[in-house]
Amino acid sequence: MNLTGIHHVAIICSDYKISKEFYVNLMGFPVIREVYRKERDSYKLDLALPDGTQLELFSFPNAPVRPSYPEAQGLRHLAFQTIDIDSAVKELEGKGVEVEPIRTDEHTNKRFTFFSDPDGLPIELYENK
Numbered sequence: 001m002n003l004t005g006i007h008h009v010a011i012i013c014s015d016y017k018i019s020k021e022f023y024v025n026l027m028g029f030p031v032i033r034e035v036y037r038k039e040r041d042s043y044k045l046d047l048a049l050p051d052g053t054q055l056e057l058f059s060f061p062n063a064p065v066r067p068s069y070p071e072a073q074g075l076r077h078l079a080f081q082t083i084d085i086d087s088a089v090k091e092l093e094g095k096g097v098e099v100e101p102i103r104t105d106e107h108t109n110k111r112f113t114f115f116s117d118p119d120g121l122p123i124e125l126y127e128n129k
Contacts, residue, residue, distance in 0.1 A: 016059035
């Protein structure tokens with residue numbers, strides 16, 4: 001296998017309109033394409049991340065809720081790196097997002113924090129400078 005990186009991460013949301021607003025306008029991810037799949041009554045939104053990775057946002061009618069936070073089996077959290085965690089937190093809080101206090105990873109000495117998307121998906125900001 002000649003793997004070269006992660007192509008995309010997919011998220012199923014409960015309210016497509018609210019999640020689209022969050023990831024496009026609040027997080028600032030540009031839209032690559034948006035498709036409505038009539039046979040599934042489902043939207044699929046492809047978003048671009050700065051490193052070329054994509055975030056896929058799906059809506060499905062009656063999708064089950066996440067069973068626990070954050071220790072459910074499967075995806076634990078989604079982490080984005082930043083070179084300035086203080087300004088990223090300030091920007092999120094300025095947009096009304098509740099962000100946990102910044103902590104320091106005891107193994108790497110890098111700073112990180114968590115906040116949630118509209119469905120409670122844990123999102124981490126990890127400072128990498």
